[in-house]
Amino acid sequence: xxxFLGRRVLLVLVTLAVASVLIFAITNVLPGxxxxxxxxxxxxxxxxxxxxxxxxxxxxxxxxxAEWLAGVVRGDWGxxxxxxxxxxxxxxxxxGRSLTLxxxxxxxxxxxxxxxxxxxxxxxxGLFDRVLSVAGLAVGALPEFVTGVLLILxxxxxxxxxxxxxLPPEGAGPLTVAAxxxxxxxxxxxxxxxxxxxMTRASMIEALxxxxxxxxxxxxxxxxxxxxxxxxxxxxxxxxxxxxxxIGWLVGGLVVVETLFKYPxxxxxxxxxxxxxxxxxxxxxxxxxxxxxxxxNLAADLLYAALNPRVRHGRNAH
Amino acid sequence: MVKRTDGSxxxxxxxxxxxxxxxRRQFLAGASSLALGAALGLAGxxxxxxxxxxxxxxxRGGSLKIAVPAATSIDPVRLNSSGGxxxxxxxxxxxxxxxxxxxxxxxxxxxxxxSEGGKVWTFALRQGVKFHDGRPLTADDVVAxxxxxxxxxxxxxxxxxxxxxxxxxxxKVDDHTVRFTLDRPIGTFPYFTxxxxxxxxxxxxxxxxxxxxxxxxPFKLVSYxxxxxxxxxxxxxxxxxxxxxxxxxxxxxxxxPQPMVLALQSxxxxxxxxxxxIDAQGIRNxxxxxxxxxxxADHRQLCMRTDxxxxxxxxxxxxxxxxxxxxxxxxxxxxxxxxxxxDHPIAPIYPEKIELAQRQADIARxxxxxxxxxxxxxFPIDLYTHQYLExxxxxxxxxxxxxxxxxxxNLKVEPTNLYYNHWTEVGFxxxxxxxxxxxxxxxxxxxxxxxxxxxxxxxxxxxxxxLARFEAEPDVAQRGKLGSEMAAILNDEVPAVIAYFNKNLxxxxxxxxxxxxxxxxxxxxxxxxxxx
Numbered sequence: 076x077x078x079f080l081g082r083r084v085l086l087v088l089v090t091l092a093v094a095s096v097l098i099f100a101i102t103n104v105l106p107g108x109x110x111x112x113x114x115x116x117x118x119x120x121x122x123x124x125x126x127x128x129x130x131x132x133x134x135x136x137x138x139x140x141a142e143w144l145a146g147v148v149r150g151d152w153g154x155x156x157x158x159x160x161x162x163x164x165x166x167x168x169x170x171g172r173s174l175t176l177x178x179x180x181x182x183x184x185x186x187x188x189x190x191x192x193x194x195x196x197x198x199x200x201g202l203f204d205r206v207l208s209v210a211g212l213a214v215g216a217l218p219e220f221v222t223g224v225l226l227i228l229x230x231x232x233x234x235x236x237x238x239x240x241x242l243p244p245e246g247a248g249p250l251t252v253a254a255x256x257x258x259x260x261x262x263x264x265x266x267x268x269x270x271x272x273x274m275t276r277a278s279m280i281e282a283l284x285x286x287x288x289x290x291x292x293x294x295x296x297x298x299x300x301x302x303x304x305x306x307x308x309x310x311x312x313x314x315x316x317x318x319x320x321x322i323g324w325l326v327g328g329l330v331v332v333e334t335l336f337k338y339p340x341x342x343x344x345x346x347x348x349x350x351x352x353x354x355x356x357x358x359x360x361x362x363x364x365x366x367x368x369x370x371x372n373l374a375a376d377l378l379y380a381a382l383n384p385r386v387r388h389g390r391n392a393h
Numbered sequence: 394m395v396k397r398t399d400g401s402x403x404x405x406x407x408x409x410x411x412x413x414x415x416x417r418r419q420f421l422a423g424a425s426s427l428a429l430g431a432a433l434g435l436a437g438x439x440x441x442x443x444x445x446x447x448x449x450x451x452x453r454g455g456s457l458k459i460a461v462p463a464a465t466s467i468d469p470v471r472l473n474s475s476g477g478x479x480x481x482x483x484x485x486x487x488x489x490x491x492x493x494x495x496x497x498x499x500x501x502x503x504x505x506x507x508s509e510g511g512k513v514w515t516f517a518l519r520q521g522v523k524f525h526d527g528r529p530l531t532a533d534d535v536v537a538x539x540x541x542x543x544x545x546x547x548x549x550x551x552x553x554x555x556x557x558x559x560x561x562x563x564x565k566v567d568d569h570t571v572r573f574t575l576d577r578p579i580g581t582f583p584y585f586t587x588x589x590x591x592x593x594x595x596x597x598x599x600x601x602x603x604x605x606x607x608x609x610x611p612f613k614l615v616s617y618x619x620x621x622x623x624x625x626x627x628x629x630x631x632x633x634x635x636x637x638x639x640x641x642x643x644x645x646x647x648x649x650p651q652p653m654v655l656a657l658q659s660x661x662x663x664x665x666x667x668x669x670x671i672d673a674q675g676i677r678n679x680x681x682x683x684x685x686x687x688x689x690a691d692h693r694q695l696c697m698r699t700d701x702x703x704x705x706x707x708x709x710x711x712x713x714x715x716x717x718x719x720x721x722x723x724x725x726x727x728x729x730x731x732x733x734x735x736d737h738p739i740a741p742i743y744p745e746k747i748e749l750a751q752r753q754a755d756i757a758r759x760x761x762x763x764x765x766x767x768x769x770x771x772f773p774i775d776l777y778t779h780q781y782l783e784x785x786x787x788x789x790x791x792x793x794x795x796x797x798x799x800x801x802x803n804l805k806v807e808p809t810n811l812y813y814n815h816w817t818e819v820g821f822x823x824x825x826x827x828x829x830x831x832x833x834x835x836x837x838x839x840x841x842x843x844x845x846x847x848x849x850x851x852x853x854x855x856x857x858x859x860l861a862r863f864e865a866e867p868d869v870a871q872r873g874k875l876g877s878e879m880a881a882i883l884n885d886e887v888p889a890v891i892a893y894f895n896k897n898l899x900x901x902x903x904x905x906x907x908x909x910x911x912x913x914x915x916x917x918x919x920x921x922x923x924x925x
Contacts, residue, residue: 107813119550231655
């Protein structure tokens with residue numbers, strides 16, 4: 076298990092290094108010119124060139140990468156071109172916010188979707204199953220700017236029950252913070268429910284029909300034990316992998332939700348950095364998201380290993 | 394509240410003293426602007442305009458939240474984004490402020506006087522003004538501010554707006570007098586000091602505005618957070634007491650328009666600084682929301698490269714201009730919130746009255762002109778524009794309207810940052826132009842031979858000679874004549890199709906009083922107050 080963990084941590088570090096090289100390489104083909112973007116279309120060309128020189132954005136990408144790497148080793152992630160502020164504290168704050176949102180979303184979504192998936196699978200084709208399958212798919216097919224606007228209109232404006240901006244006022248208590256997160260979390264749950272529900276349901280149906288389940292039932296084990304020890308343990312494996320893979324997206328890909336609910340997280344920050352060619356900021360955000368993605372996968376793999384002895388003992392014998 | 398200037402005012406006076414307390418003498422506005430302005434303003438009143446400025450006695454206190462579009466840098470020297478400009482405008486101030494009717498309000502300057510035919514301008518500064526850190530405002534600060542902006546060693550958009558001002562041309566006369574010596578006469582120079590970068594900063598400003606936001610403005614910046622916004626508190630030492638009326642101000646930046654409108658509807662914000670006609674649809678009938686409309690010189694230039702085929706032939710460009718049904722575009726694209734234009738950028742808001750027959754759509758004549766130019770079957774052409782406001786819809790409409798003449802338009806709608814990287818290079822490009830308080834600014838930047846943003850690469854010596862006289866001319870009526878001649882040349886040569894002048898929209902909860910619109914979308918909160 077330790078060797079497994081060591082290997083995986085090493086892999087995370089390699090992933091981060093590769094990601095940083097790729098990001099710098101990609102910046103060369105990103106459209107736009109950072110000096111022009113900051114000063115606007117009507118700034119004189121020599122002012123634009125002057126600013127690019129000041130920012131160092133006119134130098135070869137390899138030089139910029141080497142400097143950036145040297146800075147990161149010293150703990151300095153550089154300064155954002157557009158905001159003229161240190162990258163690390165900004166990224167750390169945004170990452171914290173995005174983790175809060177994604178974490179709250181998962182905390183609501185996972186138990187809900189898994190329980191619903193299990194219940195639906197146990198009565199496959201029943202009313203509950205059919206209603207949830209159709210409704211979940213229908214809602215999940217709606218893009219988040221549609222469900223989000225609907226939630227805001229109904230609960231924020233017509234009923235006036237909930238704040239429509241996700242960011243609580245400074246110094247707010249936990250209850251206020253939670254109230255501000257209800258609508259964006261609701262939007263996330265509606266978006267992802269169908270996917271996780273169907274995943275759980277399908278694996279459950281498969282596990283319920285498997286030989287080992289029949290054996291367990293025929294052995295005379297109580298149904299509760301069969302479900303918990305034999306069915307769930309196997310059925311949840313693919314679901315865990317899926318959740319692990321979703322974490323990176325949940326942290327960095329929620330641009331629409333963040334924009335709609337005015338919740339400046341890392342998703343809108345990286346979107347800004349990319350469209351404004353703010354390279355230091357873009358690299359900082361990307362690394363933070365890559366890191367979370369890698370950690371999410373690592374956590375999923377560890378959990379998988381804990382549930383599946385074959386992986387744990389290093390014998391991937393399929 | 395600034396009163397509209399008297400329509401009968403003799404239009405021959407040099408821009409004179411604009412001392413506070415006395416009647417504000419008209420600087421630019423002539424008889425025409427009053428008549429036009431009134432007619433245009435009233436036309437939209439029923440549905441759109443909030444009679445914002447005069448609503449009872451202002452009340453002190455309260456706090457207000459304002460939604461603005463995204464901000465990037467808030468360093469006044471560099472800044473260019475709408476959100477950044479709105480934030481800085483609360484903290485720091487200009488020498489003068491152009492009101493919605495284009496009269497000039499004295500702010501940090503109390504009067505201004507031209508000499509040598511408009512080549513030298515002397516500004517008297519207001520006495521007793523303090524920066525937020527307690528230091529008094531002096532001529533040194535004003536000199537340093539303008540030198541910083543036009544110094545080639547600094548990168549600032551302002552340098553492009555004032556190509557006639559060099560660092561050496563800014564000088565202190567005494568502690569409260571500053572003299573600008575220009576490269577050539579500019580009859581409307583005071584308006585140029587209202588360019589968004591030109592807020593007066595302390596002489597020792599070192600490019601650290603987010604950390605040390607020091608100005609003379611009505612509000613002090615308490616905090617600024619990227620992509621979130623800024624918080625302000627009232628400047629108790631503000632020179633224009635009892636203003637400002639609000640105790641606190643919060644400016645929230647939004648990455649897209651829809652959340653702004655939702656926040657206004659829910660009451661999370663009380664003002665939306667600017668929004669497009671399309672975005673305003675959802676609140677048009679909301680009784681808690683008022684829409685404030687300002688006439689503006691915003692327009693779209695459909696530029697044709699006059700140095701490349703097929704647009705090197707004037708007849709082809711004229712044919713393109715003849716394909717557009719302008720009243721239909723104004724209705725369809727902007728719900729009527731625009732004035733029909735005539736292929737020149739001198740908007741009705743400007744005091745220069747342009748006399749020129751309006752071009753009407755005429756497909757038969759367009760086909761004839763194309764045939765004469767050697768394109769009887771028309772031609773295919775790529776049209777470049779970007780994802781911004783109604784530009785993509787304009788481009789799609791252009792595709793439809795040009796088709797009957799045989800011009801097959803292939804649309805290239807690009808992301809904004811990509812388009813601005815090559816907008817002056819493309820053969821056929823549709824670009825948004827925002828208002829400038831002086832028509833000469835737009836004419837010089839987009840149509841002077843060799844100018845950096847002359848996207849049509851058009852050169853006309855007669856036009857350039859007229860433009861030089863127009864820039865230097867202090868007399869409105871004279872400028873009107875010169876302007877008409879220039880407009881006629883532009884209309885005949887058509888380096889760019891200019892189909893309409895947009896109006897600017899702003900939205901506010903009805904509890905917000907004393908808020909005006911702005912041709913430049915500037916945000917002046919000194920006179921705004923909240924009705925309990």
